[in-house]
Amino acid sequence: MTNQNLNRYLDLTPEVAEALANNRPVVALESTIISHGMPYPQNVETALRVEAIVREHGAVPATVAVIGGRLRAGLTPDEIDYLGRKGREVIKVSRRDLPVVVARGLDGATTVASTMIVAALAGIDVFATGGIGGVHRGAETTMDISADLEELAMTPVMVVCAGAKSILDLGLTLEYLETKGVPVLGYGTDELPAFYTRQSGFGVDYRVDTPAELASILHTQRELDFPGGILVGNPIPEQYSMDKAVIDKAIDQALAECEEQGIHGKETTPFLLARIAEITGNDSLDSNIQLVFNNVALGAEIAKELCALRA
Ligand code: PSU
Ligand code: MN
Numbered sequence: 001m002t003n004q005n006l007n008r009y010l011d012l013t014p015e016v017a018e019a020l021a022n023n024r025p026v027v028a029l030e031s032t033i034i035s036h037g038m039p040y041p042q043n044v045e046t047a048l049r050v051e052a053i054v055r056e057h058g059a060v061p062a063t064v065a066v067i068g069g070r071l072r073a074g075l076t077p078d079e080i081d082y083l084g085r086k087g088r089e090v091i092k093v094s095r096r097d098l099p100v101v102v103a104r105g106l107d108g109a110t111t112v113a114s115t116m117i118v119a120a121l122a123g124i125d126v127f128a129t130g131g132i133g134g135v136h137r138g139a140e141t142t143m144d145i146s147a148d149l150e151e152l153a154m155t156p157v158m159v160v161c162a163g164a165k166s167i168l169d170l171g172l173t174l175e176y177l178e179t180k181g182v183p184v185l186g187y188g189t190d191e192l193p194a195f196y197t198r199q200s201g202f203g204v205d206y207r208v209d210t211p212a213e214l215a216s217i218l219h220t221q222r223e224l225d226f227p228g229g230i231l232v233g234n235p236i237p238e239q240y241s242m243d244k245a246v247i248d249k250a251i252d253q254a255l256a257e258c259e260e261q262g263i264h265g266k267e268t269t270p271f272l273l274a275r276i277a278e279i280t281g282n283d284s285l286d287s288n289i290q291l292v293f294n295n296v297a298l299g300a301e302i303a304k305e306l307c308a309l310r311a
Contacts, residue, residue, distance in 0.1 A: 009102055010121050013074030016062045020123050023310055025059035025303035027296060028073065028119035028127035028157070034063075034083045035090040035109035036270040037130065038285065039277065044084035046289050048077060050296050054128075057300030062124055064115040066093055069105030073122040083109055092266055094147045112159060113151035116229060120155045125218060125306055128160040128299030130292045131195045132231070133269060134173030137255065144268060145176065152229045153180035158218045160232045160299045162291040163193035163200060167251055167272045170200050177231065178205075183221075185214065187234040187298060196242040196287050198235035208232075211298060215305030234298050240290040242283065250279040 012020070019026045029050060034043045047063065054061040062073040065083060075083075083090055086107075093101050093108030095117060101108040110118060112132045119127050133146025152159065164173060170192060177184055184192065186204035194200035208214050218230055235241075254275035263271045277285050 007121060010071040010073065010118065012062070012122055015060055016074040016122070019060040023307050025300060025307050026062050026124045026126075027054045027059050027299040027303050028115055028122075028124045029054075029061055029063040029296065030112060030115040030127070030129045031063060031065040031075075031083050031109040032092055032111045033130055033292070034080065035087055036092050037273055038288065039274075040084050040087055042285060042289065043087070044081050046292060047080045047084065050292060053293055053296050054300045057297050057304070059300035059303045061296075062119070062122065064110045064118045066098070066101050066106065066108035066110065068107065069102045071098075071102065071118050071121070073118055073124065083107075088270060092270065094266070095151060096147065112148040112161075113146070116151045116155045116157045116159065119157050124157070125222070126158050126160065126299050126303040128292075128296040130162060130288060130295065131164050132159060132161050134164045134168040134170070135176050136268065137167070137169045139169065139172060142264070144264075146269070149173070149176050149180065149182075152177065152182045152231055154227050155229055156222060156227065158214070158230045158232060158302065160187075160234055160295045160302065162195050162236050162295060163233045165195040165251070165272075165276070166200070166248065167255060167269070167276070170194065170202050174202055180228065181226075182228055182231055183217070184231045184233065185217065187214065187232055189233065189235050193233045193235040195291065196236065196247045196284060197244050198238065198241050204233055211301035212305045214302045215309055218302070219306060219309045232298070232302075234291075234295050236287060236291040237294055240287045242280075242287050246280065247276075247284065250276050250284070253279055
């Protein structure tokens with residue numbers, strides 16, 4: 001990447017550095033999902049298993065975080081355990097938080113937005129996670145729109161997710177991405193997946209059926225030197241998908257409590273995620289874990305195809 005200054009703040013593990021230097025596939029992974037997206041100890045178990053799945057698929061995992069003020073692509077199992085144990089005490093770091101957390105030498109869990117930033121700096125093109133942030137319901141008055149969307153508009157990384165939870169306004173999220181010129185691709189589907197369920201009722205821009213074609217679209221976007229990323233919606237495997245009525249009810253309850261308690265700003269999303277998990281119990285957590293596994297496997301396949309195109 002071109003920003004040499006920011007590079008001075010970045011540490012890659014030797015394994016990640018070696019893979020990138022030799023056109024071997026690397027998949028970036030985020031850490032807000034560890035510290036703020038799931039309870040301990042399932043968060044740590046999931047993060048470690050996710051790394052193993054990426055390896056089983058022939059790619060190198062690069063979990064991103066800020067540790068002691070250093071931007072990191074690639075963590076040790078101990079560091080993952082630490083981020084998971086500390087949970088919501090770890091600062092949730094999006095784009096606007098990065099300069100402060102780095103300057104102060106603090107630890108931070110990176111969101112989709114800041115993981116994209118670090119991935120792009122490191123030269124990692126593919127990033128897989130669970131769900132992205134988006135336009136919140138009621139954003140026409142709260143203006144609560146995740147910085148993840150702006151990042152997709154400006155940072156050249158392909159983000160593989162299971163769509164977004166319907167805590168968000170999925171229709172407005174798609175409108176925003178369209179305005180910003182972000183391609184939204186459905187992997188084997190015509191619809192944006194809704195995280196816990198395979199369908200949202202909202203169409204994607206294009207359905208793409210193979211990792212090779214996803215890689216070819218990413219490769220083309222990079223060769224055209226367009227700013228911005230690409231969003232891939234990968235539906236949760238059928239056997240883990242949830243009953244829409246059950247999950248919608250839990251989301252409505254969580255949204256009502258959020259408003260009652262006056263939760264706002266960066267706390268909104270973690271609050272909603274935690275409440276939905278509490279209301280629906282282990283069912284939704286299990287679905288959440290399985291869809292992440294499914295996404296990182298796809299991410300690894302795309303990364304491999306991309307390396308083949310560049311060979
Ligand atoms: N949605 C999920 N799980 C998550 C997140 C969102 O289903 O873990 C996290 C991601 O790190 C995402 C962030 O980037 O929340 C978005 O936060 P905000 O809405 O405050 O931008
Ligand atoms: Mn927000």
